[in-house]
Amino acid sequence: MANINDVAKLAGVSKSTVSHVFNNTKYTSEEVTQRVLEAAEKINYKSNYYAKTLATNKSQVIGIQLDSPTGSMNMFQQKVTNGILKVCSDEGYYLLLMPNTAKEKEYFPIDGLIQMNPTLTDLEIVDTPHIWLGRPNYFIIETSYFVDNDNEKVMERLMDLLLPNIKECVLFMNAPEDMTVSRDREQGFSKAIINNKEFDIQTLHVNYQRGLSPATFAYETLSELWKENNIDTIIVDNDFMAQGVYKFAMDNQLSIPEELSIIAVSESLESSEFFTPPLSYVDLKEEELGEKIAANLIKKINNQDISKREIVKSEIKIKGSLRE
Amino acid sequence: MANINDVAKLAGVSKSTVSHVFNNTKYTSEEVTQRVLEAAEKINYKSNYYAKTLATNKSQVIGIQLDSPTGSMNMFQQKVTNGILKVCSDEGYYLLLMPNTAKEKEYFPIDGLIQMNPTLTDLEIVDTPHIWLGRPNYFIIETSYFVDNDNEKVMERLMDLLLPNIKECVLFMNAPEDMTVSRDREQGFSKAIINNKEFDIQTLHVNYQRGLSPATFAYETLSELWKENNIDTIIVDNDFMAQGVYKFAMDNQLSIPEELSIIAVSESLESSEFFTPPLSYVDLKEEELGEKIAANLIKKINNQDISKREIVKSEIKIKGSLRE
């Protein structure tokens, strides 16, 4: 692989001149510029990224810190990543997927970090510009930048919509307990109940337990709670869980939405239309989340001002699964 | 950020000794080792990846060359990526997503490359160990390594299964024409027909045209062809298309599978169970593809022998959408 010296020699100039014409970092005469470019072309010179990074200490890479050690991403994360990738490639940044393996003996000087999936116990990150996807916990929220959905608000709006049509009891199957997002949603859920005391209904709230598949979890939880409660409305975390609920409805010959009204708080599988009747859901605008987060991070890397919290509004999509 | 000199000074040894204890590249006395480790710990030393790479010319990064300029991945690719990521993190490799933007002024010395989605017009890649996901075209196949499904074979097996129950006419809605995979599938499809002349049926074959959503494409194509042919069996490229077919069936009050038998050649949305009746499909074992490809690439990087072509067997999953 040809290097900068080869080009310099061939063009009959010095290393630094070559560097300058390649980086537009100083004026070089038209003639010299041409000579250098031609020489480079001739021997197919490409600047060595690693040497450059070592010298400049700017890597042009953004890392995504994944929350799983194997590096698997769930559908939500994959969609967000697509959004991130879009602006990264526009802005000339590389995207590095970083599984959460504990070792870290090496210092990989990425320019910025995107931290997936905040939990209640995350610690502050230092020495790298970073942005959270979702709300960080209260220990670090003051000092953290993040991009998030309007989780609490959308739950309130959703409940305002649902409440008039709940007959007796609503069940909320929320995300896992340790995720900040599930807290925010629960908050919105509770607020709406309190603010609408005129509707005298019963509420049930459970968190998804990792281990069972979401569909199975939903099915089993519902079977259990069904016996002792007159559940007629169900909010689930995602369409995967909804699958379990639909199956329960079918097994027990319950009609949706007449006897069981259901909505999912995210459509990670993009499966709404596969359900009969089509599943109502909340569109989290994952790509937009990704684009916003990447755009902000890049600004931050370049020391431009950005707001600490950026909210992407989610949108309630009403389909046939909701009782009128 | 502390560097190797700081550690050396603090521990009272030389740079190279520090380097050696960190890389296990030469024996160092127990005592010295300890001193170095402690010193490193104390000042929070992490070896600088870029300097190391520049010196060794081994980056420990594997690139995924994406086929879209925006860098978006479809579901199939995302699932394969999960498999890749798994072995990468096991083996200490980073994974870099490389959108297909034409610039490339820089030479980013990745150790190896995974090339997604071969088409009929791809050119040879030089100077980087690489493996294709899927069969490369015939211009380059002789010199290329790849991991692929048994596309042709599985189509033959599928047709053997289907043929006895086709009444008059089968429609195959294949992947886009420029992809090698669609050629292989068509090959298998035709072979099965020829080898089973005793079944006197009519066949229709169309390639998906990018632009329309797969579901819409399927719906419209079917509407068109339906008028003039007595189609009773349909093979579609994926479950997204199947959605269009199910909708067509519903709109025209055709019962599945009695009047219309249907199977998808991939279940990219993992949506089989969302259909009523559940959609039959071919399981492409995406994660396994990803794991195999990464494992092979890493071996290749280390100059170990690997076979040029590795096949992952796909599996036909029969559900209620197929007439018996």
Next chain:
DNA sequence: CTGTTAGCGCTTTCAG
């Protein structure tokens, strides 16, 4: 077994 030293390829000050 440990230390010296010459690179890896590029950027960037500083003289000219």
Next chain:
DNA sequence: CTGAAAGCGCTAACAG
């Protein structure tokens, strides 16, 4: 406007 040279942090002979 151009070039010489120091340095980015680390590795790997090689000498001791």
